[in-house]
Structure formats: C-alpha cells, structure tokens
Amino acid sequence: MTKVVKTESEWRAELDPEQYRVLREKGTEAAFSGEYDHVFEPGTYHCAGCGAELFASDDKYDSGCGWPAFSAPAGAEALAEETDTSYGMVRTEVMCAACGGHLGHVFPDGPHPTGLRYCINSAALKLEES
Numbered sequence: 001m002t003k004v005v006k007t008e009s010e011w012r013a014e015l016d017p018e019q020y021r022v023l024r025e026k027g028t029e030a031a032f033s034g035e036y037d038h039v040f041e042p043g044t045y046h047c048a049g050c051g052a053e054l055f056a057s058d059d060k061y062d063s064g065c066g067w068p069a070f071s072a073p074a075g076a077e078a079l080a081e082e083t084d085t086s087y088g089m090v091r092t093e094v095m096c097a098a099c100g101g102h103l104g105h106v107f108p109d110g111p112h113p114t115g116l117r118y119c120i121n122s123a124a125l126k127l128e129e130s
C-alpha cells in the first residue's frame with residue numbers, strides 16, 4: 001500500500017475545516033449531523049483525506065447511533081487500529097491505513113457475522129456512488 005504523507009499545512013489547505021478537525025485532530029462530528037448517517041446508496045466509501053477505499057455500502061447498516069456504521073472494512077488492509085484511552089474510556093480508534101487520518105472507533109456490538117460496529121464520521125468519508 002502507498003502511504004500518503006503530508007504536512008499539517010498541506011492537509012489544512014486541502015481539507016475543509018470539518019474534515020481537517022476530524023481527520024487530523026481526531027475530532028468527532030455531532031451525532032445525527034453527518035452527511036452519510038442515513039445514506040444507503042450503493043457505492044464505495046473512500047477516505048476524504050487521501051481517497052483510499054475504506055468501506056463498501058453493502059456493509060453499511062443503520063445502527064441508530066448517529067454516525068455512519070459499517071460491519072466490516074472494504075479490505076483487510078484498509079484500516080489501522082489503535083487503543084484510545086481519551087475521555088476516560090478505553091476504545092479502539094480506527095484510522096485510514098494509507099494516510100493515518102482519524103475515521104472513528106470500532107465497537108464489539110455490531111451485527112452478525114463480524115459482530116463489529118465501525119462508527120465512522122461522515123466528514124472522514126467520500127461516497128462514490130456506483
């Protein structure tokens with residue numbers, strides 16, 4: 001996989017403020033506010049930072065949590081994970097493996113068969129409809 005490496009000022013110039021806050025500053029968009037929370041069009045979700053393929057619409061489901069939720073990534077190599085202990089919680093942070101952009105978190109309360117819920121900020125995603 002090709003790693004995407006840019007300076008913070010390059011990211012700041014390319015991303016809109018909300019994308020920058022989420023992807024580069026590990027921000028979280030307000031629940032139920034994101035562009036893709038209730039979008040179920042067929043297509044592929046790419047990283048808003050670098051364009052890497054992250055999720056397929058087939059794996060998107062309505063978790064009711066207020067953010068786009070997926071049961072699996074688009075490929076085994078698409079995501080990177082790290083333990084996040086901020087806000088007094090132990091969570092698993094999910095990042096784009098190519099550019100390191102923060103996407104959201106993964107929780108073990110998803111649907112069959114993976115049992116995973118990838119809770120992802122809309123601002124970190126770009127849907128390419130198919």
Ligand SMILES: [Zn+2]
Binds near residue numbers: 051096097099
């Ligand atoms: Zn990326």
